[in-house]
Ligand SMILES: Nc1ncnc2c1ncn2[C@@H]1O[C@H](COP(=O)(O)OP(=O)(O)OP(=O)(O)O)[C@@H](O)[C@H]1O
């Protein structure tokens with residue numbers, strides 16, 4: 001059985017592609033066969049990253065392919081242990097369809113209230129559409145201080161949702177890594193790699209617990 005994890009959001013630039021790639025990298029390093037389905041065909045962020053990764057000869061290689069819909073991606077997924085959907089922003093209808101198919105829906109968010117409020121609404125809509133809350137989790141990204149991370153975590157938990165342990169600080173080195181076809185767990189700085197990996201491992205643990 002293929003496990004399907006989807007990264008979704010209403011707001012753009014919150015880290016869907018960043019976390020998709022980090023999860024793929026860590027799952028591949030743990031010996032799983034993994035594929036990223038890049039559903040953002042207009043931007044093709046993960047597809048372009050894959051090209052840079054191949055050019056740079058970065059191991060392990062990770063398979064990335066563009067698809068128009070979750071259904072099309074799933075139709076090809078049986079050869080993989082883990083299918084990761086990197087969804088486009090601002091696609092309510094598409095997000096619902098993806099969520100119906102996914103074992104786990106991860107929504108990255110910035111820690112500012114401007115970002116948290118619409119992020120919570122996205123999950124409320126999915127719950128209204130019948131998606132169990134247990135399949136919805138937040139991931140906090142773009143963090144500048146631990147205080148704002150703590151406040152964001154409380155806000156999301158008060159709204160009734162699970163928040164992955166750990167968070168991703170805002171760092172130029174994470175951008176640099178991705179510019180070079182690497183994941184945020186593959187920067188030149190072991191402490192940053194560990195930080196990113198903590199959040200990714202809490203995601204992997206969650207899937208193991210549910211599956
Ligand atoms: N923690 C971070 N620190 C620094 N830069 C980050 C961090 N997370 C993401 N970025 C950068 O922010 C930008 C947006 O991230 P990403 O592409 O992962 O978001 P997205 O949700 O997939 O965006 P879109 O909605 O456009 O698909 C990228 O340039 C990425 O490198």
Ligand SMILES: [Mg+2]
Nearest residue numbers: 016017040045
């Ligand atoms: Mg993206």
